[in-house]
Amino acid sequence: MTRTRTVVLVGVVVALLIAGVGSWYASSSPDGLEATAAEQGFDGTARDSVTADSPLADYATDGVEDPRLSGGLAGVAGVLLVLALAGGLTLVLRHRSSGAPTDVEADSDADAAADVPAGRD
Amino acid sequence: MHVPDGYLDAATTAGTAAVAAAGVALALRGARRELDERTAPMAGLTAAFVFAVQMMNFPVGLGTSGHLVGGALTAVLVGPWTAVLCMTVVLLVQAVVFADGGLTALGTNTVLMGLVAIGVGYGVFRLLRAVLPATRTGVLAATGVGAFLSVPAAALVFVLLFGLGGVADVPVGSVAAAMVGVHLLIGLGEAAISVAVLGAVLAVRPDLVRGARDLARGPALAPRPASAGRPTAPTAPTATDAR
Numbered sequence: 001m002t003r004t005r006t007v008v009l010v011g012v013v014v015a016l017l018i019a020g021v022g023s024w025y026a027s028s029s030p031d032g033l034e035a036t037a038a039e040q041g042f043d044g045t046a047r048d049s050v051t052a053d054s055p056l057a058d059y060a061t062d063g064v065e066d067p068r069l070s071g072g073l074a075g076v077a078g079v080l081l082v083l084a085l086a087g088g089l090t091l092v093l094r095h096r097s098s099g100a101p102t103d104v105e106a107d108s109d110a111d112a113a114a115d116v117p118a119g120r121d
Numbered sequence: 122m123h124v125p126d127g128y129l130d131a132a133t134t135a136g137t138a139a140v141a142a143a144g145v146a147l148a149l150r151g152a153r154r155e156l157d158e159r160t161a162p163m164a165g166l167t168a169a170f171v172f173a174v175q176m177m178n179f180p181v182g183l184g185t186s187g188h189l190v191g192g193a194l195t196a197v198l199v200g201p202w203t204a205v206l207c208m209t210v211v212l213l214v215q216a217v218v219f220a221d222g223g224l225t226a227l228g229t230n231t232v233l234m235g236l237v238a239i240g241v242g243y244g245v246f247r248l249l250r251a252v253l254p255a256t257r258t259g260v261l262a263a264t265g266v267g268a269f270l271s272v273p274a275a276a277l278v279f280v281l282l283f284g285l286g287g288v289a290d291v292p293v294g295s296v297a298a299a300m301v302g303v304h305l306l307i308g309l310g311e312a313a314i315s316v317a318v319l320g321a322v323l324a325v326r327p328d329l330v331r332g333a334r335d336l337a338r339g340p341a342l343a344p345r346p347a348s349a350g351r352p353t354a355p356t357a358p359t360a361t362d363a364r
Contacts, residue, residue, distance in 0.1 A: 002325050004162055011166040019173035027178040027186035032276070032303040033122040035185040040296050042289035047127035049220045057220040059176065075176055078214060082172040086210040087165025090203065093152050094161040 012083065019075030023059070024068050122190070122275060122304070123215065124230050126223030133286025138228025144236045145209055151202025155331065163329055164199045168207035170318075171195055172214065179310050187307030190234050190275065193242025193268035194315040197260070197332035198322065201243040208235040229282065233275045242271030246332060257323055260333045261316050268315035269308040276304035 030038065037043035055062040056074045064070035129137075156164065171191040178186040195204035212230050215221040222230045249263035280300050284293040322330055328337040 004159070004326070004329070007322075007326055007329065008162050008166050011170060015166070015170045015173040018170075019176055023173075023176040026176055026188075027180040029178070029180055029184050029186040031122060031178060032181070032185060032187050032300070032307050033124065033279070035183075036296065036299045036303060037128070040291050040299055042128065042283070042287060042291045042296070045127045045288040046125040047223070049126055049216065049223050051217055051220045051224055054218055054220055056218050059219055059221070074219070075173065078176075078219060079169045079173050081218065082211055082214050083165050083169035085214065086168030086207050089206060089210065090152070090156050090161050090164035093149065093206075094156040094158075 012079075015079045015083075016076055019079045020072040023071055023075045122233065122279065123212075123222030124226045124233065124279065126225050127288060129226070129229060129282055130286040130288055133282055134225055134229060136286075137232045137282065138225075141209075141228035141231035141235065144205060145231070148202040148205035148209075152200070152206050155200030155203045159329055160199050160203060160331055163331075164203050164207055167195050167198050167204075168210050171207065172211045174314065174318075175211065175215075181303065181306040181310065183303075185303055187272075187304070187310055189311055189314045190238045190272060191311075191315070192234065192238025192240075192271045192275075193246055193264055193311075194318060196239045196243035197246055197264050197267075197315075197319060198330055200331045201239055204239045204243070205235050208239065229279075233279055237275045237278045238271040241274040242267040243332075245270050250332070255335055257320075257327070257333070257336060260323065260330070260336065261320055264319050264332070265312040265316045269312040272308035272311045273301050273304045276300040 029035070034043065037046070049057075051057065056077060059071050059074045059078075060067070061070045061073040061077075064073060171189070171194075174189045174191065176188070178188045180186050192204065192208065195207050198204075199207065209231055212222060212227060212234060216224050216227045216230070245267035246263045249266055250259065253259035253263055277297070277300070280293060280297040283291075283296055287293070287296075319330065323333060327333055
């Protein structure tokens with residue numbers, strides 16, 4: 001059986017490849033909501049987000065000329081950021097009553113929980 | 122379908138923010154029950170994966186594209202409450218860092234792609250799992266239909282919100298027809314991607330799929346003492362044991 005740590009690592013690599021490389025090949029057509037808004041005439045009320053000046057706004061990296069690299073870097077940064085935030089949140093919430101007695105709170109290493117052997121309920 | 126700032130008026134935006142906050146608060150409680158030693162490592166990965174795949178817009182014709190929302194897929198993988206948290210993190214990062222979806226519209230987007238897509242996607246999944254055979258194919262079919270319906274459902278709720286508090290003066294009926302029509306097409310892509318990803322995880326580690334745990338068998342997947350849970354196939358008692 002593939003170890004949990006291996007599954008998670010492979011999954012992260014796949015996500016990084018999709019966001020970092022694959023996203024270049026994504027359709028740049030307006031999405032369903034944008035297209036509907038334009039067609040129905042309610043797109044005019046859209047306002048720029050206050051975060052529109054973010055260094056990664058619109059999935060482009062500020063200061064990186066090459067559009068492919070710019071988008072890829074933004075995607076990789078996003079995957080890592082989401083992984084850290086969602087992984088951290090779920091580690092904090094994870095209930096330990098049924099898990100192996102690992103000290104999650106004392107251990108900030110996200111990998112520590114990635115490969116806990118099957119514990120007893 | 123990331124709603125930008127300015128489509129909906131302040132009252133509707135505030136209302137959806139309140140609903141989103143309540144939903145996330147419930148999810149924080151519910152996720153504690155879902156997150157165990159097998160779900161927890163998957164949750165961060167699932168959120169990161171959803172973020173990545175949401176960048177992959179696919180064409181649906183007529184100069185329009187769509188992307189995976191991932192409500193049904195996420196809920197089947199890690200459980201619905203944890204899925205709400207994963208989706209909220211994805212939407213938060215998209216809004217704050219990538220200016221994708223408005224910042225004041227974050228609550229609206231959390232309602233649409235978090236609560237509605239996950240609620241409908243997972244609800245349909247559970248309904249179908251109850252009637253379909255308990256096989257891998259049954260799980261995939263239930264996920265596919267749930268994923269498909271979750272997208273037009275979220276689009277329909279956007280139309281309802283637009284009817285309540287759309288800023289532009291546009292007839293809601295034609296918005297509804299256009300939104301639901303294009304999101305039925307996007308739903309097909311949602312179903313295809315969800316089934317493909319779930320099929321891959323089921324092939325490698327079915328026990329990591331929370332919505333398919335009842336399928337998992339074998340000693341490595343049964344940490345409970347046999348007497349505590351339902352009997353699993355390998356230890357079916359023979360007639361002489363039954364005393």
